[in-house]
Amino acid sequence: MTVTTTANGTTTANVSAATANAAASAAATAEATGPQSLTMAKALNTAMADAMRNDPSVLVFGEDVGMLGGVFRITDGLMAEFGEQRCFDTPLAESGIVGMAVGMAINGMRPVIEMQFDAFAYPAFEQIVSHVAKMHNRTKGKLKMPMVIRVPYAGGIGGVEHHCDSSESYYAHTAGLKVYTPATVADGYRMLREAIDSDDPVMFMEPKKLYWSKDQVDLGALRAEHDAGTSTEGRAAVARPGTDATLIAYGPSVPTALAAAAAAAEEGRSLEVIDVRTLVPFDDETVCASVRKTGRAVVIAEAHGFASVSSEIVARVQERAFHYLAAPILRVTGFDVPFPSPKLEHYYLPSVDRILDAVDELQWED
Amino acid sequence: MTVTTTANGTTTANVSAATANAAASAAATAEATGPQSLTMAKALNTAMADAMRNDPSVLVFGEDVGMLGGVFRITDGLMAEFGEQRCFDTPLAESGIVGMAVGMAINGMRPVIEMQFDAFAYPAFEQIVSHVAKMHNRTKGKLKMPMVIRVPYAGGIGGVEHHCDSSESYYAHTAGLKVYTPATVADGYRMLREAIDSDDPVMFMEPKKLYWSKDQVDLGALRAEHDAGTSTEGRAAVARPGTDATLIAYGPSVPTALAAAAAAAEEGRSLEVIDVRTLVPFDDETVCASVRKTGRAVVIAEAHGFASVSSEIVARVQERAFHYLAAPILRVTGFDVPFPSPKLEHYYLPSVDRILDAVDELQWED
Amino acid sequence: MTIHADHSAPETAVEDHAADVRTKFGISVEDYMLPARHQIQMVNPDGSLRSHDEQGTEPGHEYPTPSDAELMAAYEQLVVGRRVNDQNSALVRQGRMAVYPSSHGQEACQVAAAMCLSEGDWLFPTYRDAVAVMTRGVDPVEVMTIFRGDWHGGYDPKEHNVGIQCTPLTTQLLHAVGVAHAAKLRGEDTVVMAMCGDGATSEGDFHEALNFAAVFHLPVIFFVQNNKYAISVPLSHQSVAPSLAHKAVGYGMAGERVDGNDLVALLAVMDRAVKLAREGSGPLLIEAHTYRMQAHTNADDATRYRPDSEVAEWQAKDPLARMKSYLTDKGLLDDEATNRIAEHAEAVATQLREGLGEDVPVQPLDLFKYVFAKPTPQLKEQSELLASELAREESAK
Amino acid sequence: MTIHADHSAPETAVEDHAADVRTKFGISVEDYMLPARHQIQMVNPDGSLRSHDEQGTEPGHEYPTPSDAELMAAYEQLVVGRRVNDQNSALVRQGRMAVYPSSHGQEACQVAAAMCLSEGDWLFPTYRDAVAVMTRGVDPVEVMTIFRGDWHGGYDPKEHNVGIQCTPLTTQLLHAVGVAHAAKLRGEDTVVMAMCGDGATSEGDFHEALNFAAVFHLPVIFFVQNNKYAISVPLSHQSVAPSLAHKAVGYGMAGERVDGNDLVALLAVMDRAVKLAREGSGPLLIEAHTYRMQAHTNADDATRYRPDSEVAEWQAKDPLARMKSYLTDKGLLDDEATNRIAEHAEAVATQLREGLGEDVPVQPLDLFKYVFAKPTPQLKEQSELLASELAREESAK
Numbered sequence A, B: 001m002t003v004t005t006t007a008n009g010t011t012t013a014n015v016s017a018a019t020a021n022a023a024a025s026a027a028a029t030a031e032a033t034g035p036q037s038l039t040m041a042k043a044l045n046t047a048m049a050d051a052m053r054n055d056p057s058v059l060v061f062g063e064d065v066g067m068l069g070g071v072f073r074i075t076d077g078l079m080a081e082f083g084e085q086r087c088f089d090t091p092l093a094e095s096g097i098v099g100m101a102v103g104m105a106i107n108g109m110r111p112v113i114e115m116q117f118d119a120f121a122y123p124a125f126e127q128i129v130s131h132v133a134k135m136h137n138r139t140k141g142k143l144k145m146p147m148v149i150r151v152p153y154a155g156g157i158g159g160v161e162h163h164c165d166s167s168e169s170y171y172a173h174t175a176g177l178k179v180y181t182p183a184t185v186a187d188g189y190r191m192l193r194e195a196i197d198s199d200d201p202v203m204f205m206e207p208k209k210l211y212w213s214k215d216q217v218d219l220g221a222l223r224a225e226h227d228a229g230t231s232t233e234g235r236a237a238v239a240r241p242g243t244d245a246t247l248i249a250y251g252p253s254v255p256t257a258l259a260a261a262a263a264a265a266e267e268g269r270s271l272e273v274i275d276v277r278t279l280v281p282f283d284d285e286t287v288c289a290s291v292r293k294t295g296r297a298v299v300i301a302e303a304h305g306f307a308s309v310s311s312e313i314v315a316r317v318q319e320r321a322f323h324y325l326a327a328p329i330l331r332v333t334g335f336d337v338p339f340p341s342p343k344l345e346h347y348y349l350p351s352v353d354r355i356l357d358a359v360d361e362l363q364w365e366d
Numbered sequence C, D: 001m002t003i004h005a006d007h008s009a010p011e012t013a014v015e016d017h018a019a020d021v022r023t024k025f026g027i028s029v030e031d032y033m034l035p036a037r038h039q040i041q042m043v044n045p046d047g048s049l050r051s052h053d054e055q056g057t058e059p060g061h062e063y064p065t066p067s068d069a070e071l072m073a074a075y076e077q078l079v080v081g082r083r084v085n086d087q088n089s090a091l092v093r094q095g096r097m098a099v100y101p102s103s104h105g106q107e108a109c110q111v112a113a114a115m116c117l118s119e120g121d122w123l124f125p126t127y128r129d130a131v132a133v134m135t136r137g138v139d140p141v142e143v144m145t146i147f148r149g150d151w152h153g154g155y156d157p158k159e160h161n162v163g164i165q166c167t168p169l170t171t172q173l174l175h176a177v178g179v180a181h182a183a184k185l186r187g188e189d190t191v192v193m194a195m196c197g198d199g200a201t202s203e204g205d206f207h208e209a210l211n212f213a214a215v216f217h218l219p220v221i222f223f224v225q226n227n228k229y230a231i232s233v234p235l236s237h238q239s240v241a242p243s244l245a246h247k248a249v250g251y252g253m254a255g256e257r258v259d260g261n262d263l264v265a266l267l268a269v270m271d272r273a274v275k276l277a278r279e280g281s282g283p284l285l286i287e288a289h290t291y292r293m294q295a296h297t298n299a300d301d302a303t304r305y306r307p308d309s310e311v312a313e314w315q316a317k318d319p320l321a322r323m324k325s326y327l328t329d330k331g332l333l334d335d336e337a338t339n340r341i342a343e344h345a346e347a348v349a350t351q352l353r354e355g356l357g358e359d360v361p362v363q364p365l366d367l368f369k370y371v372f373a374k375p376t377p378q379l380k381e382q383s384e385l386l387a388s389e390l391a392r393e394e395s396a397k
């Protein structure tokens, strides 16, 4: 049983070399101790590797995740280390991938599957909405769905059509799915491990423009944190404290919000930035505490604004913090137009300027 | 070429009788003048028949829409009157139905297709989101998508799982789709004709619990209105005027909101009920004018509240009418749980009591 | 995971004799995949046994004969299944059940699909396969919970290894593939029976499931009950292939056709299929020719789209009558056995009437209890809202 | 709409001789559907013509020989196509284009797919089929707009009846079916060429498209360029059927295999297919064996998953070299023609360099202009927001 060999049965030099390199580099990272400079890609990769080491029922599959290590290399080296039984390529069919994962979850596995890009998860929509989200409920918990569906999402990388959708609102609106989206390298590790541990299905939305963002991260400390059971689910992070207004952001918009807050600070305005982290469940407490404190808020997201997660954040915050609000809560989101071509995405995406404009409109004169 | 005959080539008595009856009843309704008592089902059916009479490029297809006239009989008699070339059954595959309709729209047709139930449109999600919604934009209008996707949706009929989803938020969040949902018999006719006339794709969400609701309707007058070009797109209706608070509802929730307003009136509270009619485009003017007038609002929808059309309505109204608000805008929506089984749906659905409770909480004491 | 196939194209007629040599079970690959030209039928509608050369078998398609004990046990389930179908339809008419998609006429398929499996195997049924689910051992009242409307499902899938009765068409075939794949990865010899209807074969998930099963070489039996209609749509509008079994070819899989109203043939074909699958020969597609004797569900009106004469034709091929004559002629079924079986069927019917007759009070707060394994604060809040409404209603009484 | 098929199951081996009688083109239905045991190949990699009995044809699979004029015109397009592929790859390296999925090595398929069509016919291409789109007459610079990133598409699909270059795999096959269906309903004799790759055949939409085309008996040619890889995934992980052409059987359709690097064979097979489809014989599936000589796109690293030796093997089967020797030996291609064709190719390359070298300023407000035919107030509002931002930026300069 050899899927790494070519038709005529010989494994070729360059192919096996690539595989060996991947395995070696994975091992090197894994063994490093103390703070090191790591990309989000590597943090996610390490999280999967650690989970697979700890639990033989964790499987990774999808399109091109095996030999190639995924088009973003997030699964790089996993096939080499864990074998083609635990990390493998499937035929090219997303409903098939998710549907097969449902069966695997029913039968004792913990599948971690990759949708190659946001818009290519749509063929699996029925499986996700009608089964992944509902199986636990309809069987009164008799069948659990410990499944992670990884979705590289959103724009900012000059991708062509169908490669840049912000699809998180579809999933957040679906009862029965949890929706995580990390914005920092450390959260990449933390949250993916928590997602894999979870007995609930998690739509794990990976901001693809942050894959190559780097941070000083101590993997040993993160592993210890994980083993101690520290949880980020339902816990928003105060990414930057401030007093005058609150920027509420998640995933790819967190760095933009932080940049806006830095720029505002230069002009003497102190903005607090909240990184929502898990959209479902949502951390009402942290978010509302901030808005009650500042009295003003802007919600930032790349997705189309209409009927979205950002609408929800506005709706729940105005409901819970109404009498603390000095101005309406504003939104800076993607426009309600199809995600544009590479040369136009700049005009579509929430930007520092657009955020600062919105902050300026928060009726400071009153 | 005969699809109405059985395997051995003979058309049987009972089958042809049913077909003939359907055609005769359709003709009878069509010819009636002056006000008559009509169901929403018949209004929708008549709208399609009228459109097909006026324009040979209008086609109706889907699962069971031909000989059977659809599981809800909304296409009853169309095959008999217009022939199996213009109203026909397809193989059982929703992505196929929508994808084929895209091709037909490219090649000069105006397809009106039926998804048998809300949750059975999910297999077509990719075609809807990645093509129906985007074809006009990506070709700079060179290809138009004059297509109506009819979706019987929402609950209240004791349906089993997958037959009661409120899926409108998925579509409303998708840039490039228009989303209509009629709440009255007359709007059933008006809005479906307008949807068929539209060069934009319309997700036509039919509240299935209202199919058998009746009203006195003058088809002649509605036809004249249509021919005069009267439009409901982007025009919410004031379904009941009032002064103390605004109930914002659409589709299946409009009758519930009206019943709540009637009950409130008995207690001396005057509630205005807005029927949104088209979710995309949204009528900010009418809705905000009402809220500015009353200072209080409750949004009502069957769908899960989280990241939904109702979230959007709250978000936009608080943004546009903030300083007129005496209290936070509240929502009465379906809970964030999978749509329940028949014996439990009563506890899930927005009810008159739940709406009145929300109205009571609008901080009247302040 | 096993991925078989040599896709290197045979380039020329001259060089390429290798293609002809690729064989399975001693016949060419194409002959292996193509279904026998005829459906397998062992017993005539009148109950008489067909001679071997009239049974439709061909080289590479040979079947073991079911044992007498197996036949009698299967017949008993057949009678029970028919009784259950008719009892449920009656309960629907009495308003005790919301809906019931009856498998009246298809009970031989139902029984065979369940009986050919061993304990550790899995069954993935549709909404119409309640009788198969029961035959597998699930409590009848639990099976019907979904149709009474108390909850979306009433049984624990893990108790008897039976998936939920699935409504979104052919989605469950992929779940079957996943269960088989997980078992295979652990080295277990689980066989999975994946059921669907003729109409459902048009869905994309059908294609993806068969292909995944074939590529990963999994022990899944895809069992299509071709009952000639998908609600009102006849098979001729669904497919123009010579048979649905021919669809196997596109996946490098073998396809078979069997008389779905002939329990003897069904058992023979299914037992062989399970044996082959368990031994590692990969997935199989079986098409059973049967007929949906009643409307799609009680909500449907079949007279709108099909002639009574067609229904009458199939009435004459009823699986029960046929099996009864056959077993009686064979000397296996006597009055005593007939009575015992009838009593068994009646007992199950009584169980259903009693179990479904009771009005089990529903628990509204259950709405929130099972959405997640680890609950969210949002659902806690919503649950409290409903609880306080209920408390107020209660105190207002 | 024409729905053919007699699904009444042949019940017995004895009664049923009818099944054997169901024929098409004088052969049994199954022989009609099953692809010839070999791929059709007319010219050897060295350019020599194969003898008729080595071409892989079988009864029911006979092909007209393309005319000299057709061969020369096709060769010219082949040379232009290769030049375009390589020019585009260079433009990507220079940062003038964002991405380009090259069909280098597959140009014979590209050319044949476009050239076999008449003016009123339609072509539905994928992201990899830019050369086919150009060959059909679309302006080369307009074709590449999508890859330069100015807009999601650069040409008017109605000008030359060419669908958008489609990215979501196999979704376009259904659009092809719809275009053919609309034409058929109006009584037009339009043929539609629907293209996809080997990997794409695993998607559910592939199944639905073939089935719809077969059931409605539409003149659609499904043309699968089997270039052996879907990004990194080899065909053996995609399907274990004897060939992708075998997938036709499950739809009651005929399947064919052809050497995708042999332009002569391709033209013969495709011309016949178009003729048959136009005459009303329904859809067809054609699998062309070819090879993706370069990485999936410039962003891909093919050395991670396939050996150089495999690439070298296919280098020897290059469609250009083969066609060049064949035409030269045939006395059709002389130096003058060679030069003329090279000049043509160079002219197109220049057109691309110049057209894509220019930095056409983008129009940010176009974001809102084409979303709907009838604009919404919401988009007007958002457009004004962006306009005012741009105005402020402008005045801040």
Ligand SMILES: Cc1ncc(C[n+]2csc(CCOP(=O)(O)OP(=O)(O)O)c2C)c(N)n1
Pocket (backbone or CB within 6 Å): B063, B092, B116, B120, B123, C128, C167, C168, C169, C196, C197, C198, C199, C200, C201, C227, C229, C230, C231, C292, C296
């Ligand atoms: C994805 C999907 N689309 C549509 C339906 C609605 N529906 C329920 S049963 C049915 C017909 C199924 O026919 P078939 O597969 O032949 O099974 P049968 O009911 O005859 O047993 C349809 C269209 C559904 N359940 N799921």
Ligand SMILES: Cc1ncc(C[n+]2csc(CCOP(=O)(O)OP(=O)(O)O)c2C)c(N)n1
Pocket (backbone or CB within 6 Å): A063, A092, A116, A120, A123, D128, D167, D168, D169, D196, D197, D198, D199, D200, D201, D227, D229, D230, D231, D292, D296
């Ligand atoms: C629905 C969908 N899933 C995934 C992708 C990502 N993707 C783009 S091309 C490709 C491989 C396609 O392979 P094949 O069909 O053989 O065509 P080729 O690229 O070889 O021409 C994949 C997986 C996509 N475009 N659409």
Ligand SMILES: [Mg+2]
Pocket (backbone or CB within 6 Å): C197, C198, C199, C225, C226, C227, C228, C229, C230, C231
């Ligand atoms: Mg059926």
Ligand SMILES: [Mg+2]
Pocket (backbone or CB within 6 Å): D197, D198, D199, D225, D226, D227, D228, D229, D230, D231
């Ligand atoms: Mg390929």
